[in-house]
Amino acid sequence: MRTALKLTAFAAALAATFGTAYGVGQGVAPVVEDRPPARHDTHTEAATEGGDDHGGHEAAPAGGLQISEGGYTLDLKTPRVTAGERSELRFTIRDAGGDAVTAYRREHDKELHLIVASRDLITYRRLHPTRAADGTWSIPVELPRAGGYRVFADFTPAKKGAENLTLGADLAAAGPYEPKPLPAPSDTARVDGYEVELSGGLRPSTESELKLTVSRKGRPVTDLQPYLGAYGHLVALRSGDLAYLHVHPNTSTKPGPNISFSATAPSSGTYRLFLDFKHEGTVHTAAFTVHAGQATAEEPAHEEAEGHGH
Template structure:
């Protein structure tokens, strides 16, 4: 699931790599949402011009993994798992390891957004989004405690940065698919929209991203018609935005550039959005207020 190019961004100017390098949208978080078909980890935890500013130098930005995540192997690193299928309708643990170029399990991972591993699950129809922070055993086996999965095909993404070896300091997104037995009931993708509702909050997105180009995207959060100004930091940011492309479930992920200043975030969150492929993308925005994580989902059309 890949064919991805990767950018590693560490306080330096983004440079074009190859002919179609992709800077991924980055926003990660875990928690729960009242939106149907979602769970968010309550149980576990073409390139922009070279003149573009380094995302790592922007307020609230961390390293950004690049590539579309559609492969289990990159630069000698391999995502392996004994779990080709998982049961339907009940919680299940997904086990996996990351092996390095030497073929041995990787056990040293750098902390990124307060976690050493970010794990995502998405159904092929872009429902059932889960974002977890799994636990690792001494032998390098990670276990992601997934909420109940609907029948069908799911893609499991692991986002990480090795802290030793040939890939030290590089950001990776690798993935594998899993089959959940049963009668699959694919949901149609909701039409593109600029607003979404979740837990009484209204999320509004403004911007017109173009494929393979960095474009500004602003997200505004309100409640009962009033601007929300009490967003709390979550994983070192005021929001996390994860996106998946319709058809192939390609992955993209980003942080807002808005500076974090305590529990006073909002109502506007600014992003520099890079979505590599045209078409419909399903966006999952996660933000926290009063200790509760909310997840809003909307469909964005990218030209």
């Protein structure tokens, strides 16, 4: 993830209308619970050392809107799970010939990064699946709420000349469905006893800085720990189609309290930002709702993240 936010096109609204119950199907494998690139640049994080500090960039296409792109396809073998029950999420990345991909370029300490987010952008999970020799990826997961979800696989095949891709597929969690409104815009998020302040904002077609400051009990946190090779990872999703925006870190060698990213919103609209940071051995996720191209509320309400430390 290097230095800009990018995205394109509105694709899908709610994966389905869940009445009293969202009909499920078969038995399942594990998926995770609530709580987060352009062509790589698909991850977003402030490097613990040496991150790139680039100037302005033209916004690249957003990822996650297609299940197949660049000759690769996300084959989600677990399209349904039951909310509140532990399952196993399984999937395979296939090449143009239909064969499972078994060789990846390692980026940010992982061969593949997996994000699961609910269509209403309330539930968010960054997962770390394991790959079997035959190319099948799997991860235990438990989604807390029924409804529609989007699964994002962010990876770069090891094949020479291959580019980073973010592919997306729909996932349904069965159970009584209770829609929730998107949290109001706020420049403050509280999670697990931490407070994260956001300064700066998104601007359509213009690069801007997003600075996040982490504190606890009124004191700045200056001993953040590296997580996937960085002091912070930022994922941005556009409300409406869940386009996966590409946010990139600015150079940072200090373990807090500030983590800085550069981003360019390709359009006006509402976005949801998810910041993952690690402190005292636990990863926490702070979430923000922001508008690009619109003024924020004069007195935004503080937001308590629904996600848990992981």
